[in-house]
Amino acid sequence: MLDRHSLFWKLAILLVGFCLLMIGLSYTWGRHMETQNAFLSEPARQTLRGYAAEAEQAWRSGGLAGLDQWVAAMHQRERGWVGVLDINLRPLDSATLNPQIMQRLTRLRGVDWPMSRRSVDQPWVRIPFPGAPEQGMLVIELPQRFNPGQHRLLWRIVTNGIIPGLFTLLLCVGLYRMLIVPLNQLREQANAWRADQLSARLDSRTIARHDELGELARAFDQMAERLQGTVDMQQQLLRDLSHEMRTPLSRLRVACDGETDLQRLRDRLIREVDCMQQLVEDTLQLAWQDAERAPMNLEPIEVHALWELLAENASYESGWAPAQLRCEGPAACWGQGHPNHPAQ
Numbered sequence: 001m002l003d004r005h006s007l008f009w010k011l012a013i014l015l016v017g018f019c020l021l022m023i024g025l026s027y028t029w030g031r032h033m034e035t036q037n038a039f040l041s042e043p044a045r046q047t048l049r050g051y052a053a054e055a056e057q058a059w060r061s062g063g064l065a066g067l068d069q070w071v072a073a074m075h076q077r078e079r080g081w082v083g084v085l086d087i088n089l090r091p092l093d094s095a096t097l098n099p100q101i102m103q104r105l106t107r108l109r110g111v112d113w114p115m116s117r118r119s120v121d122q123p124w125v126r127i128p129f130p131g132a133p134e135q136g137m138l139v140i141e142l143p144q145r146f147n148p149g150q151h152r153l154l155w156r157i158v159t160n161g162i163i164p165g166l167f168t169l170l171l172c173v174g175l176y177r178m179l180i181v182p183l184n185q186l187r188e189q190a191n192a193w194r195a196d197q198l199s200a201r202l203d204s205r206t207i208a209r210h211d212e213l214g215e216l217a218r219a220f221d222q223m224a225e226r227l228q229g230t231v232d233m234q235q236q237l238l239r240d241l242s243h244e245m246r247t248p249l250s251r252l253r254v255a256c257d258g259e260t261d262l263q264r265l266r267d268r269l270i271r272e273v274d275c276m277q278q279l280v281e282d283t284l285q286l287a288w289q290d291a292e293r294a295p296m297n298l299e300p301i302e303v304h305a306l307w308e309l310l311a312e313n314a315s316y317e318s319g320w321a322p323a324q325l326r327c328e329g330p331a332a333c334w335g336q337g338h339p340n341h342p343a344q
Contacts, residue, residue, distance in 0.1 A: 005210035010178065018171050018255035022164055029159050037149040044146035045111045052138040054086050058091055059129075059136065066095035080122060080141030092136050108139060115148050122147075182206045182213045186220055198228040237283065237340035244279055248272045303333040 022284065035275050038144045040048075051074070058070035066083050071093055081101070084092045091097060097105070108126040122144065128137045170253050185202050192200035201224065206217045255268045304327055311325040 007178075007211040008210065011175075014171070014174060014178075018167070022167060024161065025167075026164070028165075029134050030156075033159055035114060036154060037152050038116070040111055040115065040146060040148055047146070048111050048125060048127050048138075048140065049130060053130050055138045056129035056131055056136065059084065064093060071095070074140075078125060078143050080139065080143065081124070081139075082138060082141070085126075085139055086136050087134060105139065117144070137271055177304045179213070181210070182217060186217065189220060189224065193224070193227070198224060198231060200224070219225065241279075245276065248276050298336045301335050301337050303327065303329055303335055304331065306335075 021241055055067065055070060057273060058066040062069065071082055071084065081104075083097075083101075084097055085105070085304045086092055089097075107124065109123050111125055111127055122142050124139055125142050126137045126139050130136055152174060185206055186336075189200050192198075202217045202221055205222055207214065207216065226328075236306055252269065252272050307325075307327040311322060311327075313321070
């Protein structure tokens with residue numbers, strides 16, 4: 001059952017938030033850049049306004065003839081339709097307007113307007129006279145070199161490729177810090193255990209986490225503490241056992257070398273053996289007190305070999321002759337068991 005601190009919710013919130021953020025940024029920023037790239041650049045606007053000022057100057061200085069000369073000169077400079085009209089869309093020069101041109105004149109755009117990319121033909125732009133806008137205007141088919149969105153492909157690469165890639169990289173960094181860094185710490189601690197560095201511990205920030213990785217880190221830390229305590233106890237046990245076993249053996253050696261009374265030697269031997277046996281039993285009880293016994297590993301045992309070992313010990317302890325302890329089973333008799341347990 002998932003709790004509120006589960007790593008699942010963190011990943012879900014992070015991924016859902018990232019997806020919503022990318023969708024929102026792609027839509028809003030893409031629309032914004034598309035709109036901005038639909039406007040004419042400032043140099044193009046200044047050039048078109050300069051054409052309108054020249055048309056106004058030609059009309060004021062030369063009238064109809066002056067406009068005809070200027071329009072003829074403009075056809076040499078720019079391709080496309082060029083005309084000078086009044087506010088009622090009547091030509092101020094000697095040009096005639098056919099129905100197709102009149103239809104195009106109804107869809108004129110200003111230099112400050114966005115240019116539509118849906119039209120197959122070049123848009124027609126109207127630029128009022130700078131000195132007297134109410135007296136006339138220049139209408140010109142937008143030259144192709146002034147078309148907006150010259151760097152549209154570059155902006156699409158930036159908005160649809162580079163920026164989402166950077167945000168994805170930030171997401172990868174966040175996921176790495178959330179998932180891989182704690183796992184690397186667990187790996188380093190496992191390597192430290194392999195190098196017998198049992199005192200190594202995880203970072204406190206990893207242990208303080210409330211998700212699954214925090215639980216795993218705490219379990220690792222507790223296991224490290226228990227393992228270090230077990231190793232320390234075993235080392236101390238070996239040191240104590242070595243001291244406690246050597247003392248009775250030393251006393252027995254001294255008693256065997258200096259005691260002449262056999263009865264007193266026998267009593268001394270029995271007392272020291274009882275002490276060593278009690279020490280061994282207490283040691284085994286302490287060793288198994290905080291650990292679970294491992295399951296017994298059964299192995300094939302040859303019955304005749306086991307009988308010879310038991311018969312030798314029984315003959316020594318009972319004083320019977322080895323010939324009285326015979327095994328009458330078949331020669332190829334085998335059994336299942338642990339090889340050390342029957343000998344004990």
